[in-house]
Amino acid sequence: MVFITLVTHRRAPVLLQPLVNAALRQGVAHVARAHPMQTVAYVVLPDHCHLLWQLPETDGDFSVRVRLVKHFMTRQPDLPHPIWQQRFWDHLIRDEEDFHRHLDYIHFNPVKHGHCRAAVDWRQSSFRTFLEESWYAPDWGVAADADPSQFGE
Numbered sequence: 001m002v003f004i005t006l007v008t009h010r011r012a013p014v015l016l017q018p019l020v021n022a023a024l025r026q027g028v029a030h031v032a033r034a035h036p037m038q039t040v041a042y043v044v045l046p047d048h049c050h051l052l053w054q055l056p057e058t059d060g061d062f063s064v065r066v067r068l069v070k071h072f073m074t075r076q077p078d079l080p081h082p083i084w085q086q087r088f089w090d091h092l093i094r095d096e097e098d099f100h101r102h103l104d105y106i107h108f109n110p111v112k113h114g115h116c117r118a119a120v121d122w123r124q125s126s127f128r129t130f131l132e133e134s135w136y137a138p139d140w141g142v143a144a145d146a147d148p149s150q151f152g153e
Helices: 018-034 062-074 096-112 127-132
Strands: 002-007 038-044 048-054 089-092
Touching (some): 018 038, 062 089
Antiparallel strands (some): 002 089
16 A cells, blocks of 8 residues: 655645546546556645555556556646646555554645644545544544634634
8 A cells, every 4th residue: 555645736726626626536547447556545635635545466556657647637638737746755554553644644634734624524535434434533633723713614
């Protein structure tokens, strides 16, 4: 399993734009058909995303998958270009504890960056799937010092 971070070019806040967001989802699905992988967890924020991918035991080449996702998006004419920084960050998950630490990191990231008060409030992540499977309590990932008025509550 590998944890991937992709960052937009010059940190442009474009990933939540409907066309860009759809192209990202389509790109991952397109690449997964040719180069099997499962997106175990994810979060998409305005200027970066984190992905936790499970690759087949016989094909651990996550770099080609990242390159192909980026390439897929650069071929979309209606998207802003360039979209991505050239490089990306990766981390191979070592064990169960490392997996849980990165899963928490992914799901708390929107709260950490001040985009929402609680992980459950951020729709562009896999948190709700894990919540439904009882991996998390509904009140997990709440910013203790958050000002509710900041988030329109």
